[in-house]
Amino acid sequence: PAFKHQPKPAMHKRKLHVNGLPGPYTDIFMWIAPATLMGLPATSAPVGSTKNGLPVNIQILGRKYHDKTTIKFASLLEKSLRGFIKPEGY
Incomplete structure (x- = not known):
């Protein structure tokens, strides 16, 4: 988290x-x-939260020069999950 x-x-x-x-x-x-x-592209995407409301992310690594692939995968995850929810107090 x-x-x-x-x-x-x-x-x-x-x-x-x-x-x-x-x-x-x-x-x-x-x-x-x-x-x-x-030199690999890496994109962080929200995949849930802890019982205390802190976000949990996944780091998506891709092939060299395939930045758009990791970004697209992160976008698909966001659509299939609930996306990022800002924790209280932050």
């Missing part, structure tokens, strides 16, 4: 809780690094 944005303190001092355990905030880069390093 989504986590609250942390603009402060400095990135190397931030903590990110995953499955209830604190870890380095910089771990977020391991989730985006594979697509970035390979």
Whole structure:
């Protein structure tokens, strides 16, 4: 699920809780690094929400130079599911 944005303190001092355990905030880069390093298009699409109302997304990776494919797939998911719903308080 989504986590609250942390603009402060400095990135190397931030903590990110995953499955209830604190870890380095910089771990977020391991989730985006594979697509970035390979030069692949990646599109994030909403697929639901937690019982607390936080959005849950899926990252769709595509073949190199096939950006429109990942965007189209995300659009089809949005139409077949309920799409993004802004959580209360955000």
